[in-house]
Amino acid sequence: MKTIKLNKILIALDYDPTAQKVATAGFSMAKAMNAEVTLLHVIADPVYYSSTAYSPIMGLIGEMETFPMQMENIEGIKVVSQHFLDKFKHHFGDETMQTVVGEGDFADTILKTAKSVKADVIVMGSHSRKWLDNILMGSVTKEVLKQTSVPLFIIPTKKQG
Numbered sequence: 411m412k413t414i415k416l417n418k419i420l421i422a423l424d425y426d427p428t429a430q431k432v433a434t435a436g437f438s439m440a441k442a443m444n445a446e447v448t449l450l451h452v453i454a455d456p457v458y459y460s461s462t463a464y465s466p467i468m469g470l471i472g473e474m475e476t477f478p479m480q481m482e483n484i485e486g487i488k489v490v491s492q493h494f495l496d497k498f499k500h501h502f503g504d505e506t507m508q509t510v511v512g513e514g515d516f517a518d519t520i521l522k523t524a525k526s527v528k529a530d531v532i533v534m535g536s537h538s539r540k541w542l543d544n545i546l547m548g549s550v551t552k553e554v555l556k557q558t559s560v561p562l563f564i565i566p567t568k569k570q571g
Contacts, residue, residue: 416443420529422450422520423498424550428535428567435565436533437502448508448527449498451491452519456484484513517553524560532560535567 421436423429433449440447488511495509508527512519524532536551555562 414530416445416530418448418527418529419443419445420448420450420520420524420527420532422452422523422532422534423495424451424516424535426535426537426567428537431567432533432535432565433498433502436563437504439531439533439563445530446506446508447504448510448523448529449495450510450512450520450523451495452512452514452516453484453487453491454514454516454519456487516550517557520550520554521557524558529560531563532558533563533565535565537567 419436419440421433421440423433437447439445491511492509495511499505499507499509510523510527512523520532520534523529532554534551534554536549551562551564555564
């Protein structure tokens, strides 16, 4: 049997507070395989960033207190998103990580980025929202899974309880 070497891992991080769990699982897998990591944050709808419930500053507990809040326009959102990804690089102590701030549809941007960085696996979270939310909002993970030819490592982020 031929063993497949995973050299490049794409970790897609959203604005949800569970991003740290997804990043940690993806980084641990990459480290175990001595693989390169690309962190991706997709800006699909700037309205998400105006909510205090979901914000890129929520993703890395204990690391974001000094996070600059410049989210009045798309350029400000890009700066904040890049800072969000840079905080993860610093948190994991791996300055060789690539970072990408993408714009557009979540699933499409994840798939395009995976292709452009030649990712061998995509790591992302699944929030396991209620069925009505999935019907109304769609499921990014489900859409990526339907369209990808790259293996997908899904981290369940649903709160237990």
